[in-house]
Amino acid sequence: MKDVYYLFDPKTTFGTEFFQKYYVEIEHSESNINELKTRLDLSLKTREPIKILFTGHRGSGKTTALHRLISKLGDEFFIVHYSAFDIMDINDISYTDVLLSMLSKMLEKIDGEGLAINEALSKRIKTWGSTIEKIEVDNETDSGEIEAKISVLFLTLMGKIKTETSSKTEIRNKIEPKVSELINIINDVIIEIERTTEKQVLIVIDNLEKTDPVKAIEIFYKHGTQLVQPLGKIIYTFPIALKNDEKFSQIVINFDKVSMHPNVKIMNKDGSTYKKGENILIDVVSRRAPLELIEKDAMEYIIRMSGGLVRELIRIIRDSSIRAITRGKTKIDIEIAKTVVNDIRNLYRGQISEEDYKILREIYTSKELKRDQGLVRLLHNLTILEYRNDTDWCDINPIVKSLLTEKGLISD
Secondary structure (H helix, E strand, O other), X not given: OHHHHHHOOOOOOOOHHHHHHHOOOOHHHHHHHHHHHHHHHHHHHHOOOOEEEEEEXXXXXXXXXXXXXXXXXXXXXXXXXXXXXXXXXXXXXXXXXXXXXHHHHHHHHXXXXXXXXXXXXXXXXXXXXXXXXXXXXXXXXXXXXXXXXXHHHHHHHHHHHHHOHHHHHHHHHHHHHHHHHHHHHHHHHHHHHHHHHOOEEEEEEEOHHHOOHHHHHHHHHOOHHHHOOOOOEEEEEEEHHHHHXXXXXXXXXXXXXXEEOOOOOOEOOOOOEOHHHHHHHHHHHHOOOOHHHEOHHHHHHHHHHHOOOHHHHHHHHHHHHHHHHHOOOOOEOHHHHHHHHHHHHHHHHOOOOHHHHHHHHHHHHHOOOOOOHHHHHHHHOOOEEEEEOOOEEEEEOHHHHHHHHHOOOOOO
C-alpha cells in the first residue's frame, strides 16, 4: 500500500522513463497532439510564427500532453519549455512578466547549451536590462561568459517580480514604457538562435492557465497583440473558463489555433456509462499499481467521482492509500474511498454560493455551455466540467452533485 502512495503522485516528474512506464494514450488527446505536431511541422517550411492557445481543465493532463507533443517533435525545433509556476507568481501575472520570462528562459537555454550570440546583441540586452534594474556584469572578452551572467541576472529579475511585492510594482512600471524594445530584443534573440543553430524556436509556456480569469483577461484580451509579436512559434496554456467569456471571440482573433485538451469522458451526455473512458482510467491505475490493491466497487466509485480528471483520480487514490495505511488495511475499500471523496466535497461546499446553485441546477438539466460569467467561475474552480463529443457539453462535477441533492435541487 505504501507503493500506491509513492506511485500516485500528482506532481510526478516527467521524462522518458515516465512515458515508457505510465503514459496512457487517450483517444481525443492523442489525436489533438498529433494534429498540433502536424501544424508545427508544416510551419517549418513556411517559417510561420504560429501562436497556439492550449486549453483544458486543471488536472486533465495538459502538462503530460505537452511533454508528449515535445517528445514527438524532431530536431528542427529549438524548444524553450517551462512552467509559469517556476518563474512567475501564478496569482499575480502581467503580460510584461510573460514577455520577460520568454527572454529569460531563452537566455538560460543559450547558456545551458553552450551557445554564443553576437557580442553586440549581448551588450544590447545588458543595456536594456540595466535600465530596468542595475546589472553588474564582469567585462569578459568571451561573449559566452557575458551571456551566461546576463541569463542568471534576468532570472534573478524574474525572481524579484515573483516574490517581492515592492520590486514587482517598480520593475513592471519600468518595463511598461519599454515593452516595444523588449519585444524587439526577444525577436533579435530568436533570429540569432535560428541563425546559429539552424533550428526554429518553439516556446511552450505551461501552467499559465492557472491564473485567475480576471488576470487572464488582462493578459490575453487586453494585451493579446503583444503576446503574438514575438517571431517564434509559441504555445500558451489558456484557462478553459474563458472559452465561455464574452470576450473570447475577441481573444482568439490574435491567435492561430485554440486546441482543447479534453477530460477523459466516462459518461455520455445522456447519463449512460462510457465504458471506453472507464477502461482508459483503469489502465492509468494499472500502470502504476496492481488493481488488486483497490477493491472493485471502490475502483468504480473513484473513477466515477474523478469526473474524468486524471489528476483527481490520482489524488483520490493517493489520499485513500494514506487512510488505508493509517487504518492498517492492505486494500482501498469503498468505505475509505467515500470518506476521502467526502473530504474533497466539503472543500467544494465552501466555494459554492446560492447564485452558483441556481447555475448548477440549470446545468444539471441542460448540460449546455453558454456565455455566462457565473459559468466562467464554476468552470475555473472545477465545479463544472466540460466534455467533448461532436459538440462540447458540460456537467456538474460528480463530487459536487450530491450537494444539490442535499439542498433538494435535484433527485438522487
